[in-house]
Amino acid sequence: MKLRGVKFVAALALGLAGCAGGVSDDEARARAEQIFRESFTHGNRQMAAKVETQDEVQALCSRYRNEPPKDVAEKIEREQAAGIRYPASGKFLGDWKQGEKIAQDGYGMRFTDPDTKRPNGGGCYNCHRIAPAEISYGTIGPSLYRFGALRGAGEATQRYAFGKIYDSQAYLACSHMPRFGHNNVLTEEQITHLVALLLDPDSPVNR
Amino acid sequence: MADPMRIRASMAGDKVEVRVLMSHEMETGLRKDAAGALVPPHFIQNVTVTHAGKTVLSAQWGTSISKNPFMHFRFKGGKPGEKVTISWVDNKGERRSDEAVISGG
Amino acid sequence: MDTRRRAVLKAGGGTGVLALAAAAGLIKPGEAFAQQWNKAAFDTKSFAATLKALGGSGSTESAQIQIIAPDIAENGAVVPITIESAVPKTDTIAILIEKNPSTLSADFEIPAGTDPFITTRVKMAETSNIYALVKADGKYFHAVKEIKVTLGGCGG
């Protein structure tokens, strides 16, 4: 909430910068899109085509610099929530040991990751503190240490954790966190392993 | 041929303080290239430092010295203007020798 | 050949303060590596085996040997290590890394007049104990320190 004022000033400053650059934001955006397409010409064409076209959420979050107006934010959250596919079995808790491996692993979907048989990692430790033994953790996201111990491991929490990993923007429009399920980075089963890492009482996160 | 070393030799009190960087891959023999083939070991095995005809340090290295090796040591008996010579030879028999003039403190 | 020679000569007149190059051909015969490389010692895979291969039968832990190194290395490819020995008549200083594929990393001979002090950088495959093994007056002494190797960036 305290950010609102800051945002307003920032918006003003951006408006002024806009004048200095000589063209409107829409024109600047159109030019940047053109330049973007001309700057990734040597790699995999399929991969390039995918990043050239933004989906609606990416385009909106880019346009609003991750601070969408309330109505836009609500629309994003509503639509993303509707797209979450919860496990048909109703089983949210997988194996925390496999979850730990997925959380450590940053493999997958880079142009040097040709092994399509090797599953993608979640790279969770890049941004979150999780199990206490790992001292090399990032801080872009909140600490998840003791996540289950603090929130309990009831069904509502299980459902929330699954949904958040599946599509973070169902809960916070323009969150920095990838939409792991929505974008097919992680499978349903992999996400249940991560849910177990966070919630299982035997997981080092909660012990 | 390998690039020249970067040697700094300067007086610190009555001692000569030497810092050297060497340009070398220091391949362990355990690394795989892009095609998945093992890259053969290639590393410096012996280093000798001489001053005024006398060896002031010698070393044997294995594959676990870091790429582009760095070394820092001190010896007595040198004076500004004199030379320090550092030589290395690697497991393929390639060698390199460079010298630096000792500067004042 | 021409480019090589030029490269060597020009480097000498380069940035001044630092290195002066000498062509490989200028190494005087005789000073060129009469010494040996102890393959047997570099092939060993434990502290005890390395000690034995270097000719020692036992080693005493000594507070007179200091290992100066970070507790945590941000990257195992380059771990800075300084070893300083206050053991009288220190002749050699070796660096051993317990969990590396080969334990012995380096063995320095310290002639009289040279400080029993050496800084270098080593590769560590994983979190491990490192040993500074000193030979002084025919006897072996050591110090040990654990260094944690972490994953610094986004990771594989």
Next chain:
Amino acid sequence: MSFHHLPAAVLVGVLAAALPCICVAQQDTQKEIERYRQLLAEGNPADLFEARGEELWKTPRGPKKASLEQCDLGLGAGVLKGAFAQLPRYFADTDRVQDLESRLVTCRVTLQGIDPAEATRNPFSAPGRPSDMEALASFVAGQSRGMKLAAPLRHEKELEAFRTGEQLFYRRAGPHDFACVSCHGESGKRIRLQELPKLTDPDDAQKIFTTWPAYRVSQGSVRTMQHRLYDCYWQMRHPQMDYTSEASIALEVFMAKYANGGEIQAPGLKR
């Protein structure tokens, strides 16, 4: 025991080691990493690259058998000192905004007669395959060491590049929805143990932007700003960014605006 020969960083280390030993607590991790970096700062292998770059700069090469000594990096033909501190900038002869690497390519092509494809063939080294660009960039950057960054951002095309860079900085795409701002939008955050600069904050930008090119111990080589961007997009799950592409230079102009005034400490030394 006397410490007076030890560099300050090592001395700090000795004193720290003398404190009562406690297990590494979380808050100490950052301190130890800081110490690791201080111990490394004693000798930067980028020195080796600077020396090789100087050699490459002065050696006649290419079909025209010319050296790069007459290269115009923005302050006139042959002016090296301080040129890097005023890049990226607009160049009338190419009618483009160019960064250091883009301009070095221009000079290799025009002065030395090297084929453009050849001049950009091996910009990023691999073990056993050194890159001339990494060495040249190290050398030229080192010639502005200690000076303050002053990228001009005056010419119409420089301002245009800034606007483009700004759009790209916030542009989210790919399977992870990443944009530059995903990691560089807030101060004091890290990926694993690596701190991340907020690139639109002058305090952060001035400290970081000015340390590239840098020797990266994780890569065993100097890496350039072009590589930094290429590597970011790799991690962002984008395809490989074209070397000296217009988008890369626009992003550099965008970053330079906030980094202007920072003291150049390149080539730096990093993880």
